Amino acid sequence: MPYFQRFLITLLLCASLPAIAGQGAAAEPAAARTWRLATISAVRDTPDGRISSIWNADTLFTARQVDDNWLRISGHFPGNSWQPLEQPLWVSRHYAREVATAPPAAPVRSGPERYIVVNKNSFLLQVFERQDDADHLVYEARVALGMDSCKPKAQGGRCYYTEPGEYAVRWKVHDPQGIEWCIPKYMEKEYPEDIANGQRCFRGAIGTHALNIGKSYAIHGTSRPDLLGRKVSRGCVRAANADMRKIYRLMDVGDKVIITE
DSSP states (O other): OOHHHHHHHHHHHHHTSOOOTTSBOOSOOTTOEEEEESSOEEEESSTTOOEEEEEOTTOEEEEEEOSSSEEEEEEEOGGGBOEEEEEEEEEEGGGEEEOOSSOOOOOOOSSOEEEEEEETTTTEEEEEEEETTEEEEEEEEEEEEEOOEEOOGGGTOOEEOOOOEEEEOOEEEEOTTOOEEEOOGGGGGGOHHHHHTTOOEEETTTOSEEEEEETTEEEEOOSOGGGTTSEEESSOEEEOHHHHHHHHHHOOTTOEEEEEO
C-alpha cells in the first residue's frame, strides 16, 4: 500500500477516537464524551429501569447525553484503558460531569470569597465570607458527623471517621427528585435485610443537594434530622435539608472546607 494511503487511513482512524482526558481509548464513537461520577450512583439497564450495577464516585465512562436527565453509557475504563460495554447502560445526568479535554480554568467567584468550617466538637457547620480583610459569619447549621468508630465484625468491621483537615468543594450535586444513595459493595454486610430484599438504593436519603469535598466525604442533606448533633454517619457531614439548600447556593466549586476538632 502506498505511503500516502497508509497515512490517510491512520489519520482517519485517529480522528474517529474521542477525547478521553489523558486515558487510553479504543474506537469509541466520536459523538460520545467522557464523564466522571460525582457521587456513588446506580447504573441501570434502561432509563429509570432495573439497577445493573453500583458505580463509585470518580468512575470514568463514555456516554452520550440523551436528554436533561439521562446519559447512555457506551464504555468505561477498567485498568485505565477504555473498553466498550456489551450492552448500553444508563445513569442519571444529575450525578456526572463531563471531563474537559484540557485542564479547566480555576473558577472565578462573582462575589466575595467564602469557606466552610465544620467543628466536630460543637457539631456546627459555619459558612464564612471574607470582605475588607475580615471574616464574617454568614450562615450556621447543626450537623451530624462520622461515627468515629468501627462496625462489628459481623457487619464488615469497617471504621468510619470524619477526619479533620482541609478539603475543597469538588462537585455540586442536585437532584430535585431526591439524590439516590446506593449501598456500595463494601457496605453490603451492614444492610443484610435490604440486600436480601433487593433494595440497594434509597431516593432522598441524603436530601436533594450535596457537595462532594473529596476523600469519599460529602456535605449533604438527610432524611433523619433527628440524628443531627450526633456521630452517626460513615464520614459524611449531614445537615437539615433546608440548611443544605442554603449552603449549596452559598458555595462554589473550589471553595475551601476545613474540618476541625
